[in-house]
Amino acid sequence: MDTKQILTFITLAETSNYIKAADRLNYAPSTLAKHIRCLEEELGTKLVEHRDNRIRLTREGERFYAYAQKLLETYWEAMEKVADPACLTGGVRIAGGEPIVGFSLSPFLLDFSNQYPKVSVNVQMICCARVPAWLRGREVDMGYIYEMEQMEDDVFERVSLYNEPVWLVTTPGNPLAEREQVCYQDLQDQKFAFTYDDCCFTMAFRDRMRQRGIAPASELFLGSVSAVINSVTQSDRIALIPHSTLPHIPGASGLVRLNWVDEPLRSWVQIVYDKNRHLSHVEKEMIRQARQYAAALVEKDGEGQLHA
Numbered sequence: 001m002d003t004k005q006i007l008t009f010i011t012l013a014e015t016s017n018y019i020k021a022a023d024r025l026n027y028a029p030s031t032l033a034k035h036i037r038c039l040e041e042e043l044g045t046k047l048v049e050h051r052d053n054r055i056r057l058t059r060e061g062e063r064f065y066a067y068a069q070k071l072l073e074t075y076w077e078a079m080e081k082v083a084d085p086a087c088l089t090g091g092v093r094i095a096g097g098e099p100i101v102g103f104s105l106s107p108f109l110l111d112f113s114n115q116y117p118k119v120s121v122n123v124q125m126i127c128c129a130r131v132p133a134w135l136r137g138r139e140v141d142m143g144y145i146y147e148m149e150q151m152e153d154d155v156f157e158r159v160s161l162y163n164e165p166v167w168l169v170t171t172p173g174n175p176l177a178e179r180e181q182v183c184y185q186d187l188q189d190q191k192f193a194f195t196y197d198d199c200c201f202t203m204a205f206r207d208r209m210r211q212r213g214i215a216p217a218s219e220l221f222l223g224s225v226s227a228v229i230n231s232v233t234q235s236d237r238i239a240l241i242p243h244s245t246l247p248h249i250p251g252a253s254g255l256v257r258l259n260w261v262d263e264p265l266r267s268w269v270q271i272v273y274d275k276n277r278h279l280s281h282v283e284k285e286m287i288r289q290a291r292q293y294a295a296a297l298v299e300k301d302g303e304g305q306l307h308a
Contacts, residue, residue, distance in 0.1 A: 005035040010072060014277075015138055018033065046061070094144060100245075127223075128147075147270055158271070162268075164242055166242050169255045170232060192239065220237065229252050233255070243305045
């Protein structure tokens with residue numbers, strides 16, 4: 001048996017589906033079937049079976065699953081301690097909020113891909129609130145998300161990168177741009193543009209508005225940060241943009257950051273992944289370098305707004 005066969009078996013056990021396992025490993029389904037068949041021939045026993053239109057482990061397969069995880073863990077540990085990182089191969093699938101993976105951390109992702117050209121980095125930009133479901137469904141390996149506070153649970157491991165403010169931005173033509181201070185009461189009857197209605201800081205902001213009886217003139221949800229900025233520049237709307245994202249957004253340089261003093265918002269940028277899934281050497285290296293990049297980002301932040 002080899003590590004590819006063991007990884008195939010573990011992935012098939014986790015997905016219970018040849019197509020999903022094949023997509024995750026970037027193999028043809030026939031290759032997966034061959035890997036399983038070779039394992040079964042070497043072990044002299046049946047490891048998987050078709051039942052209720054699903055792939056399920058046999059009793060022997062369930063027993064072997066624990067050993068397979070230990071074997072793969074030992075392999076990754078050896079790779080981490082001995083192998084040259086420059087020779088990394090494989091892939092990592094990421095889902096994350098566009099402000100993070102599309103803008104503030106995009107230089108890091110580009111550098112990582114250039115450093116390890118044999119590693120496939122697949123990034124999906126979605127609302128942070130939807131990342132946990134993708135992780136549970138094994139559709140991605142890790143998420144880069146915003147959360148309003150640091151949390152712990154039994155399902156996901158979290159690596160906090162930095163904490164940052166979320167600013168209110170608009171055009172110089174908006175009357176609020178000239179105010180020395182802006183409070184929630186000043187936002188009555190203003191027009192807003194947001195990315196998603198289930199974005200954590202958008203939800204927190206809108207909840208605070210409702211609690212204070214503040215009603216916007218209109219709310220526009222566009223999904224894309226670039227689309228939000230475009231709508232702001234065209235109609236003097238107000239948007240919520242994280243601090244580290246602003247310098248990277250095309251067209252945002254002409255916007256004004258409101259001097260918002262009434263209970264400002266702050267959010268954590270975090271990496272999140274399933275506690276029960278063993279991280280590959282590629283994933284561990286990415287997390288290590290992401291933490292280094294975030295630490296450098298905090299240190300060089302000229303306004304001192306980013307905190308570890």
